[in-house]
Amino acid sequence: MMLEKRPNRTGLVQELRRIAVPLGILTAGVVAFLILSRKDEVPAVPIAAEEAPLVETVRAEAHDRALDIQVDGVVVPYREVELSAEVDGRVQYKAEACRAGSYVRRNTLLLKIDPRDHELECKRLRTEVAQAEGNLEELEADIKNTENLMELAQKQLDLQRADFKRQEELHRKGIASNSELDLAEQTRLQAENAVLTLRSQLQVLSARRSRLKAAQEHAAVLLEKATLDLERTELYCPDDTDGVIVNDLVEKGDYVRRGTPLVTIEDTAKVEVKCNLRVDELYWLWNQTGLGPGPAREEARTTADHATHGAPAVPADYQIPEAPATVIYRLAGQDYKWDGVLARYDGVGLDESTRTVPCRVVVEAPRDVCATSPDGAPGQCTGPPALVRGMYVTVKIHTKPQASLVRISEAAVRPGNKVWVVRDGKIEILEVHVVETTGNDAIVRAGPLEAGDHVVVTPLAEVRESMAVREQAVQ
Structure with missing residues (x-):
């Protein structure tokens, strides 16, 4: 008799569990998706109308005072005087005040160049001038004597001419002989020759006097030049300058030539x-x-051209x-x-x-x-x-410009030189030309912005043209 085989119960249970777990997970996911997809819609809540922002404004005022232009600068001398040597020589004296940084007054002696060579030159030229004057005086005496002799010779000639005419008259009448007439004519010719000789001498003396006068004037000019050079051996602060020495370039004992810079003085x-x-x-x-x-412009130009006080226009x-x-x-x-x-x-x-x-x-x-x-x-x-x-x-x-200007708070000027103006409860965005900023104020040129406009000083995150705002004036 055959025995019937019984199935393995434990293996069946494990197989069912293996299939059921994934199926349960899948079922749970489907259920969750359906629940979420069927979520009720939230009813729309009506949004209240947006309220216009509140802004603070200030009043733009007319600027009728002076307009200040502010710039940086550096101070420079109005005038500098450079004193140079006008003669050659060795520096004999230098004043204690002739040092860089010292204040000197006009006509103060600063330097002295050895004057001995120039003193000798002046002495020599004075001698030449005196000699020329003596020569001229001697010549004047000769001219005077020659003129006197000329006057006597002329009188003698007049007498001889008269005597010759008498002898001619007597010779025609047969009273005077030929020899007497010849003697009278000879005497007349001698007198004429004497007059001509003296006249020639007088001309020579006059020409010599011109030469001596020229020599005297030349010597006088040289003496004047030498005297001027002697004066130039002393170097003074100019008579129109009080100032500070900014450069002293020589010391006592230095030899300088004409044109060598010595001292620079700042007025x-x-x-x-x-x-x-x-x-x-x-x-x-x-x-x-x-x-x-x-x-x-023409009127201003004419006024400036004539206001020169005698100087070239x-x-x-x-x-x-x-x-x-x-x-x-x-x-x-x-x-x-x-x-x-x-x-x-x-x-x-x-x-x-x-x-x-x-x-x-x-x-x-x-x-x-x-x-x-x-x-x-x-x-x-x-x-x-x-x-x-x-x-x-x-x-x-x-x-004091003639153009109209307006003063506003500097806080009202936005980037790009823009300002926000409230007109009829709405913002207008204007571009302005900022002339100057002083303290907390900005000065702008009138035009788009006029005196009396209300300018926004409150910062806003977003601004657009014709945006409605509520205004609060700030004093």
Whole structure:
């Protein structure tokens, strides 16, 4: 009898478990996908209307005060005098004041060149002049004597001529013989010869007198030249200059020749400040005098051409309009100020490297200094007593332009020289020309922006033309 084989129950259970686990995972994923895909839509919530932003504004004011042009500059001498030797010789004397850095006054003796050679030359020439004068006096005496002899000879000739006429009359009447007539004629001829001889001598003496006078004048000129050279052995500070010696190039005992530089003196009565103006800054100087096309330019040109006080007229087109200026030197937290005048161009045209216009500011009183603290209060003048060469300074040129200007807060000027103006509750974006910034204010040219406009000072992340805003004025 055969035995029936029974199946392995444990293997069946393992097989079912192997199939069921992946099937369960797949079923769970499908269910999750269906749940997520059937998520209810969120009902739309209505958005409230966006409120217009609140901005602060300031009022644009008309600027009717002076317009200051501020530039940097450096102080340079107004005038330098270089004294050179005018005669050859050895330096015999040098004054203690003749040293670099010393202050000297006009007509101060600085150097003396050995004068002995020039004194001997003057003595020799005085002798020549005296000799020429003696020769001339002797000749004048000879001329006088010859003139007297000439006068006597002329009288003698007149007598002989009269006697000859009487002898001729008597000879015609037969009273005088031929021998008597011949003797009278011979005597007349002798008298005429004497007159001619004296006249010739007088002509020779006159020519000699001309030569002696020329020799005397030549000797006098040489003496004058030698006297002038003798005076030039002493070197004085010029009679129109008080100043500081900036160079002394010789010492006692040095031999110098005519033309050798000896001393350089800087005139300290005035100084100049060398600065450069941009053409757009120079425009405001032209604008204050009306130097533009039209009748105003011609009137200003005529006035400048005639205001030369006797000097040759300079065309107004080549003169800078004069304007008052303030020169400022800052030291140790204080400002030291001097009054000056923008006086002239430093040459003609623009500097090729900087494209600016070189100018000169003249300070008439470099010792009159006024000290102020940064807040404008008077300070103690314990700094520089005078404006001297080499100082780097700030120059403020004060102008009164004819163009209309407007003053606004500097915070209102946006990048690109844009300003935001509120008109009828909406923003208008204007482009302006900024002339100057002073403190917290900006000076712009009137045009798109007018006095009385409300200018936005609040920073905004996004601004567009005609954007509605709410305005709050700021005092």
